[in-house]
Every structure is written in C-alpha cells, then in structure tokens.
Amino acid sequence: MADYDTVTLERRDDDVAVITLANGKVNPLSMELLAELRAVADELAADLPGAVVVTGGEKIFAAGADISQFGGQDEARDIGPRFHDTIGAIAELPRFVIAAVGGYALGGGCELALGCDYRIASERAVFGQPEILLGIIPGGGGTQRLARVVGPSRAKEMCITGRQVDATEALRIGLADEVVPADELHPRAFELAAQVARGALTAQAITKRAIDAGLSTTLADGLAIERDAFVEVFGTEDSRIGVRSFLEHGPGKAEFTGS
Numbered sequence: 001m002a003d004y005d006t007v008t009l010e011r012r013d014d015d016v017a018v019i020t021l022a023n024g025k026v027n028p029l030s031m032e033l034l035a036e037l038r039a040v041a042d043e044l045a046a047d048l049p050g051a052v053v054v055t056g057g058e059k060i061f062a063a064g065a066d067i068s069q070f071g072g073q074d075e076a077r078d079i080g081p082r083f084h085d086t087i088g089a090i091a092e093l094p095r096f097v098i099a100a101v102g103g104y105a106l107g108g109g110c111e112l113a114l115g116c117d118y119r120i121a122s123e124r125a126v127f128g129q130p131e132i133l134l135g136i137i138p139g140g141g142g143t144q145r146l147a148r149v150v151g152p153s154r155a156k157e158m159c160i161t162g163r164q165v166d167a168t169e170a171l172r173i174g175l176a177d178e179v180v181p182a183d184e185l186h187p188r189a190f191e192l193a194a195q196v197a198r199g200a201l202t203a204q205a206i207t208k209r210a211i212d213a214g215l216s217t218t219l220a221d222g223l224a225i226e227r228d229a230f231v232e233v234f235g236t237e238d239s240r241i242g243v244r245s246f247l248e249h250g251p252g253k254a255e256f257t258g259s
C-alpha cells in the first residue's frame with residue numbers, strides 16, 4: 001500500500017476501505033491532496049474492497065478547495081478538471097461509497113461528499129457551497145450533483161446565497177441521508193459499510209451503475225439500461241446462490257461470494 005501525506009487509506013479486516021482526509025486542521029482540498037485521493041481511488045479500483053468510507057476531520061470534513069492555490073483563468077482551467085477527475089474516480093468506484101461527515105463540508109468538501117453514494121452526518125455537520133462569497137462558483141461538480149440530490153431550486157438558493165445548512169436541514173432536504181450523534185458517526189458508517197461488504201457485490205455494482213447512468217438520461221433510456229442490467233445480473237454466481245438460498249431457506253440467509 002502506498003504512503004500518502006494528505007490522506008490515509010486503511011483496509012479493514014471486514015473488507016471495508018476507509019479513506020481519511022488528513023491535510024492539516026481544515027483539510028483544504030489542495031492539488032496535492034486531489035492527486036493523492038485520485039491515486040487512492042486507482043489503488044482501490046485495482047483491488048476492490050467490499051465497501052468504502054470517506055471521512056475527514058472531527059470538526060472539519062474538508063474546507064473546500066485550497067483558496068491559496070487560486071489564481072486566474074489559467075489556474076481555473078487546471079483546478080476544475082482535477083476536481084472533476086478525482087471526485088469522479090471516487091464516484092465511479094463500483095462499490096457503495098459512504099461519506100461520514102463529522103463537521104464542515106464546504107465547497108469541494110461538500111462536492112466530495114456529493115460524489116459519494118450515501119452521506120452519514122454527525123449532528124455537528126454543516127454543508128455548503130460558499131464559493132459565491134468569493135465571487136466564484138462551485139467547480140467540483142457542485143452545480144450538477146447538488147441539484148440532482150436536493151433539486152434545482154434548493155441547489156440554486158444554496159449556491160447563489162452561499163448559505164450553509166446544518167445537519168437537521170441537510171437531512172430534511174436529502175443532502176444527508178442519516179444524522180447521528182458525533183460519537184456514533186464512524187461506528188455507524190463502518191457498520192453499514194461492513195454489512196454492504198458482505199453482500200452481492202457484483203449485483204451492487206450493477207445497481208449503482210444503472211442508477212447513475214439512468215440519472216443522466218431519459219426514463220425510456222434508463223429503463224433500457226435496467227433491462228440490460230437485469231439480464232446481466234442473472235449471469236452472476238451470487239444470483240444463483242441468492243435465488244437457491246431463498247427457495248431452500250427463506251429470505252436473508254444467502255452467503256454471497258461477491259461474484
């Protein structure tokens with residue numbers, strides 16, 4: 001396993017991989033951190049775990065892009081694609097990726113959480129896209145993924161005012177999927193990840209791919225994607241194990257192989 005300076009990667013015995021942002025006190029998503037996070041995503045893609053948890057600091061998940069690295073349009077041409085590429089690599093991992101957000105997830109931090117499949121927030125979590133307060137806009141997918149998660153009007157309000165939302169509101173608008181007390185954040189994220197990691201992993205990957213692909217197309221095209229995916233999944237070993245186990249022992253007893 002490679003060594004990183006701004007992130008850590010832990011592979012647990014229960015087949016859960018834990019990525020922790022560890023870039024000083026406020027976890028700015030510097031160019032170095034983005035490069036390392038991209039390398040972590042590549043490392044995981046080459047040797048897939050059962051599920052992934054992405055987390056940051058206790059008080060600050062991530063404070064967004066490293067503002068000290070901003071310049072003019074030339075830098076923007078470089079920074080935007082690096083955010084898209086890195087968050088895209090996390091988003092496209094064919095495994096369930098859970099963001100465990102302990103505190104502030106601002107700007108790129110919010111965008112990274114949005115690139116995950118599911119967000120568990122501590123009661124102290126705060127989400128926001130404050131870029132507009134710098135006179136700029138989100139560049140790490142915020143204008144697109146936030147609108148898909150909370151709807152276009154709420155996304156516009158958040159991005160245009162820069163207003164930050166607390167955990168209670170995040171849960172209400174669907175930006176957080178669960179809110180738990182701060183000391184339960186990691187236990188809950190690890191518990192869910194471990195449960196998922198014991199599941200039918202190839203079928204999960206097909207599910208994730210179908211949902212994500214369907215979100216950027218028409219209903220008719222999305223249903224066509226599902227039709228093909230439904231046939232594909234019946235080619236997996238786990239579909240034979242799961243169906244046979246149900247018929248012989250009832251629901252929820254199957255022991256999947258992941259293939």
Ligand code: COA
Nearest residue numbers: 026028060063064065066067068104106107108130131134
């Ligand atoms: N990039 C670079 N430096 C940052 C940063 C960022 N995104 N966010 C914070 N910092 C720096 C501050 O400038 C400060 O530096 P200093 O100690 O040299 O003065 C240090 O980190 C601590 O920040 P501070 O604001 O004092 O900490 P806090 O605990 O009171 O607040 C935040 C933490 C994250 C709520 C607050 O720093 C913040 O709102 N950051 C900016 C978020 C943002 O606008 N992100 C979008 C970027 S496009």
